[in-house]
Amino acid sequence: MRNPAKLVSSAASVIAVLGTLALAPVAVSAEESSVIDEGKKLAFDRKKGNCLACHQIAGGDMAGNIGPPLIAMKARFPDKAKLREQIYDARIANPNTIMIPFGPHQVLSESEIDKVVEYIYSL
Amino acid sequence: MKKIALLVTALIAVGILPIVANAAPEDDLKAFRAYFKKRFPDTSFQEFTNGNYAVGIASADKRAQWEDAEEFPPYELPLEKGQKLFETPFANGKTYASCFKNGGIGIRQYYPYYDPNTKSIKTLEGEINECRVKNGEKPLKWKKGDIAAISAYMASTSRGKAIDIKVPDEPEALAAYERGKHHYYAKRGQLNMSCADCHMYNSGSYIRADLLSASLGHPTGFPVYRAKWGSLGTMHRRFGGCNKQVRAKPYKAQSDEYKALEYFLNYMSNGQKVNAPSYRQ
Numbered sequence: 001m002r003n004p005a006k007l008v009s010s011a012a013s014v015i016a017v018l019g020t021l022a023l024a025p026v027a028v029s030a031e032e033s034s035v036i037d038e039g040k041k042l043a044f045d046r047k048k049g050n051c052l053a054c055h056q057i058a059g060g061d062m063a064g065n066i067g068p069p070l071i072a073m074k075a076r077f078p079d080k081a082k083l084r085e086q087i088y089d090a091r092i093a094n095p096n097t098i099m100i101p102f103g104p105h106q107v108l109s110e111s112e113i114d115k116v117v118e119y120i121y122s123l
Numbered sequence: 124m125k126k127i128a129l130l131v132t133a134l135i136a137v138g139i140l141p142i143v144a145n146a147a148p149e150d151d152l153k154a155f156r157a158y159f160k161k162r163f164p165d166t167s168f169q170e171f172t173n174g175n176y177a178v179g180i181a182s183a184d185k186r187a188q189w190e191d192a193e194e195f196p197p198y199e200l201p202l203e204k205g206q207k208l209f210e211t212p213f214a215n216g217k218t219y220a221s222c223f224k225n226g227g228i229g230i231r232q233y234y235p236y237y238d239p240n241t242k243s244i245k246t247l248e249g250e251i252n253e254c255r256v257k258n259g260e261k262p263l264k265w266k267k268g269d270i271a272a273i274s275a276y277m278a279s280t281s282r283g284k285a286i287d288i289k290v291p292d293e294p295e296a297l298a299a300y301e302r303g304k305h306h307y308y309a310k311r312g313q314l315n316m317s318c319a320d321c322h323m324y325n326s327g328s329y330i331r332a333d334l335l336s337a338s339l340g341h342p343t344g345f346p347v348y349r350a351k352w353g354s355l356g357t358m359h360r361r362f363g364g365c366n367k368q369v370r371a372k373p374y375k376a377q378s379d380e381y382k383a384l385e386y387f388l389n390y391m392s393n394g395q396k397v398n399a400p401s402y403r404q
């Protein structure tokens with residue numbers, strides 16, 4: 001990923017086009033928010049997701065820039081199942097990707113992936 | 124047919140096709156150089172030998188810090204020690220010089236090489252230990268310590284000389300080359316990454332806080348003095364570290380696998396000048 005800035009701006013324009021509709025705040029239950037917190041921990045943990053190695057994520061320090069910044073995920077992945085597929089096995093979208101096949105290589109368990117997806121989807 | 128070949132070369136050059144087809148080593152070399160030239164238009168061929176401190180890859184700040192470190196480099200002492208060890212006779216009165224062409228001076232650029240007699244790849248560290256054993260001494264431990272110091276001293280006498288590795292048209296030489304090339308491009312470990320993923324396709328990017336260097340020029344500074352190690356280390360020490368990062372089981376230092384990888388990478392650095400030892404963070 002050589003030009004994250006470009007991606008950010010195109011993601012931003014997607015949001016602009018979709019307007020507030022897609023991003024209208026939805027009430028989040030306490031249960032959901034604890035799942036999101038756990039997902040965040042897993043995503044930031046160097047021994048688990050370590051997503052910051054490659055992606056900028058709000059609130060994460062010293063992020064790498066190999067992959068695109070993870071922002072506005074609902075706009076980029078209207079279909080949550082697609083987002084899960086990307087995190088489960090990035091090779092489906094790009095067979096030559098450097099992104100870790102978290103699911104098939106059992107770097108994260110199924111339930112850990114579910115939590116990470118909830119967190120990423122909240123970004 | 125010719126058109127297709129041209130197209131394939133062009134696609135490789137612009138980095139669309141990974142270089143995996145069974146091409147002749149010379150063709151691989153051309154494509155490898157072209158890839159990095161295109162990726163880093165502001166970095167000269169020789170400049171790549173400075174790893175992630177190279178102009179066009181490092182920030183000006185990072186580059187300046189490294190230049191400062193190279194003024195009074197922490198490898199001075201181990202380098203002096205290496206020279207002393209190199210010049211001190213064995214119990215039988217002979218020295219390392221007796222085992223090498225030109226007394227071991229100014230020859231690093233020819234290593235590793237394919238030896239037709241044993242039909243195997245010979246590394247500089249490998250021959251340092253062969254020399255010891257031949258003269259009744261115990262072999263040194265690989266990867267760091269005295270062997271890295273001696274190797275660094277020998278390499279330092281080649282500073283400024285261009286790497287000159289041949290892959291002769293013999294089945295065993297080509298097999299070793301292909302083995303190294305395969306190691307370089309193959310995904311490995313639980314994290315499923317190849318050397319090329321980090322040091323080719325994402326060179327110049329940051330992985331977490333680490334700026335990824337280009338493989339073009341990787342070997343010239345070895346053995347390197349790495350602050351994180353607090354000592355000199357050989358290429359095989361680094362290979363093991365990079366294998367572990369992706370949770371792959373590292374091979375043994377001086378295994379056929381790492382010798383082949385070293386052979387491949389040095390061949391890919393042909394024409395670049397030795398600048399060992401180098402300082403790394």
